[in-house]
Amino acid sequence: MSTYLIAEDDVLHRGFLREVIALGEIDCEQVIEAENGEDAIRLAHEHELKGAILDLQMPKKTGVQAAKAIWAENPAMPIIFWSNYADEAYVRGVARIVPAGATYGYLLKTASKDRLRRAIQCVFVEGQNIIDREVRGLQKRGQKGSDELTEVEYEILLDISIGLTDQAIAARRNMSMRSVQGRLQQLYAKLGLTSLPLMPDGRAVFNSRSRAVALALSSRIINSKTIEIAESEYQQDPDRGLRK
Amino acid sequence: MSTYLIAEDDVLHRGFLREVIALGEIDCEQVIEAENGEDAIRLAHEHELKGAILDLQMPKKTGVQAAKAIWAENPAMPIIFWSNYADEAYVRGVARIVPAGATYGYLLKTASKDRLRRAIQCVFVEGQNIIDREVRGLQKRGQKGSDELTEVEYEILLDISIGLTDQAIAARRNMSMRSVQGRLQQLYAKLGLTSLPLMPDGRAVFNSRSRAVALALSSRIINSKTIEIAESEYQQDPDRGLRK
DNA sequence: CTCGTTTTTGCGGGAACCCGCAAAACTTGA
């Protein structure tokens, strides 16, 4: 019995996925559907899946959170992420939870029916990893590249996004306040807050902290969802820095 | 010749709209389509429309911006807004540009085919205004209600969201710095930043300014798009306060 | 182990923010 899971909240897109799976040359006897993240997790748990296609933006739990749960149970499950946007925030979200050696794909919703069909084929049947072209550019980030954020910088960005003070961040990440400020400076630099405009009277126009968040948002490095998730992680574990 | 405009970037949804219009009992001889806000504005300018359905989230220009342009030219044009979310940010965006007496509708994409058909009928044929139920709750905001943001508070919220300092806001809105801070205090209060948690050593955990933005984002009072728009408004007119 | 590189930390001071208090200025309605 070969079963696949489709998790997608929009009816139209769900139908579209179903259709594409049906006509693809793929051994599929059953398709089960979820319209939110929690259902997806539950269904994945109850059924023996051959693979899953997850929308990234869903009510209850995001596709990333669902994938994390699914992979925790079965790291070999092939998962295709199916998203509206190629935001760095989403890509990073996915990259952070992919277990080593997992097979997965990352497709944009703008992909044509054919492209999607081929991707399904590649990932589910041949076990390849395929990443949409627009997304690929963001993939290699996270390393030490000159102007891209490192993992630590990204973390601290989230910390100020949820409104933590330097103090609180220092406590959380288990470092001194000055270090936090040092990292913030790096972050500001990378976000291009070096030469901020001044008012006629020589005073600052922008508050670096808030400005950084605004810029990160508009350049899609983070988004509201990421912030919410960071927030809830903080709520349930204010000082994860100590353990990790 | 009766022509209607559909502006929607997602192919599937566009097809869906086309279909619903076709089967509705509405006198429609031609449907023209746009897949981004700019095209929508251009097309509306070139054709003599009977009405338009605009997606709120589109590349180039949002549905709100498009509607603003269209109404500027023809305030009598019936417009249906067709959105994914019932965020206060979007509703407020629409509310701010609706000219007095305009006929319009606000529908969510989760609406069924029937609901949509009826709405099209009501707005385009009978000239009624119809607002999706979930959205209606947000409608009456903006007045002096106890815990909802007034227009000024909303403006200042946007100002800090794009990273402006008290100074810059004061200059822009043409008031004293202390007034800005006063308004910020109101804003903080309404967002529930009154009793912020403290660290064990008595220091603050949250920076009110950043925290306010985070809370506003996660309660959907603003969203990244709103911030971007506020940003570009600021860029092209740093001190609109003086004129308006 | 040792040397060069990176990261973390302390120090210090200036700018920006937060906010209680109360007077001044503006609104509104009778």
Add this chain to the structure above:
DNA sequence: TCAAGTTTTGCGGGTTCCCGCAAAAACGAG
């Protein structure tokens, strides 16, 4: 026009943030 209510402003001081400088600590080859 006057009184009551609201908003704006100034003052003052305590916090927090921002950041240059340089020493200390940690890291990574050779």
